[in-house]
Amino acid sequence: MTEAGAVSIDVVSLSKRQIKKRKKEEQWRLKKDELRSTRKERLRERNAKRKAEGKATKGSTRKRLKRMETDQLPPTQRVAIDMRFDHLMNDKDIKNLIRQIERCYACNRRSKKPFHMLLTGLSGKSLERLEEGVEGYRNWKNVTFERRGYGEVFEKESVVYLAAESDNVLAELDSSKVYVIGGFVDHNHHKGLSFSQAVAAGFSHARLPISEHVKLNSRKVLTVNHVYEALAAFAETGDWRESFLLTIPHRKGVETHPSVHTDGHSTNTDIDSRVSDKAESNA
Ligand SMILES: C[S@@+](CC[C@H](N)C(=O)[O-])C[C@H]1O[C@@H](n2cnc3c(N)ncnc32)[C@H](O)[C@@H]1O
Known part of the structure; x- marks a missing residue:
């Protein structure tokens, strides 16, 4: 100034x-x-x-976060966000995607079992948006920024591309694998695109076990941050049902599966208090 x-x-x-x-x-x-x-x-x-x-x-939020970070275990699980969809998004969607990624990072900072988060295929407008809009992103802890696509960075056998369209159900997290989330905000205009790309390139894939644990009154395609948050909650609790109830926003009509006997309330106040229900409606 x-x-x-x-x-x-x-x-x-x-x-x-x-x-x-x-x-x-x-x-x-x-x-x-x-x-x-x-x-x-x-x-x-x-x-x-x-x-x-x-x-x-x-203490201040910053101090509390620092304290939480010192209690964290070192990451053993890799979760990558595939950032190669810039050409299919407008500026607003890209801005939204970066906001979702900031939420993934905020979730990672608060997690007792943080992931090693990787942004792969990062270039162009998404990179520009990070540079312009996210102060200090270069210092993010447990995060790697990669220009190369996930196919160049990881061994093929270790990749599991996450996709709502997959017939394979993700039951557990395997630390020898890297779970890839499509960094894509498209309001469902490109149905199943990241899935068909992963299949065409011969990568393994899996969907989140949503219908096995909860009932949803809307489509099962989640936003990037909700997928990330569900994985993070599962890494901490080992309980998919609880993870979905905590992370999928109420407006998607998430309910306990009728076949599951439960009081429907989470007991994990630690996670409860930090999962936001105000997440993006833009999948
Ligand atoms: C908003 S979705 C992208 C939708 C886009 N139409 C597509 O097909 O790529 C963002 C990413 O979240 C992940 N995702 C969303 N819902 C999922 C689900 N139910 N199971 C597994 N992954 C999911 C996928 O990796 C997907 O690419």
Whole structure:
């Protein structure tokens, strides 16, 4: 920033639209900093009040996350996101995909059993969006960014492409495998595309065991972050039913399978408290 309120940007070889976009993004960054310090100030006040009342004080989210991270086990399971669908998405969908990936990362940070998360085939607009929109993504822990596609990075035998259309059911997680999620937001315009590509290239595939454990009143194609969160919840609990109830949003009409005798309530408050129901509706 050059002077109060003024925004400095490099205008060389940028179109008017790009300049406007950059300005907006820089202003948003400034706003975020402002919001962050307001939040910190409020936390300080709240803590001072709690201290005066003789109550325990809460650490900042950042500190709590750090503490959670130090309790984490080192990752043994690989989960990759296949980022080669840029050409089939518009800017809004790409933005949405990157937001979903941020959710996957947030889930990983809070997990007791984090995955080694890989973004493969990362280039073009998705990479640009990460660069422009996600501050500090290069420092993400337990995450690898790869320009090469998953077929070049992993041994063929170790890949299991996840797809709702597969006839194979994923029963367990196998640490010798890498589970690949299609990094794709297409509102179902390209039904089964990532699946048919994986089949054509000769990779193994599997679907999540949704219908075996819960009832869904909508299609079983989940968003990238919901697939990731379901896998993460299963890695911690070893219970698919609980994992789906925790991660699939209520608006998809998720219910306990009628054949399963249950009270329908999760007992794992640890996970419960951190799974958001506000996730994207954009599969
Ligand atoms: C929004 S979906 C993409 C849908 C897109 N029409 C396609 O066919 O690739 C994003 C990714 O999540 C994974 N996925 C979604 N639902 C799944 C399910 N029920 N079982 C396994 N993987 C699933 C797949 O890897 C899929 O590519």
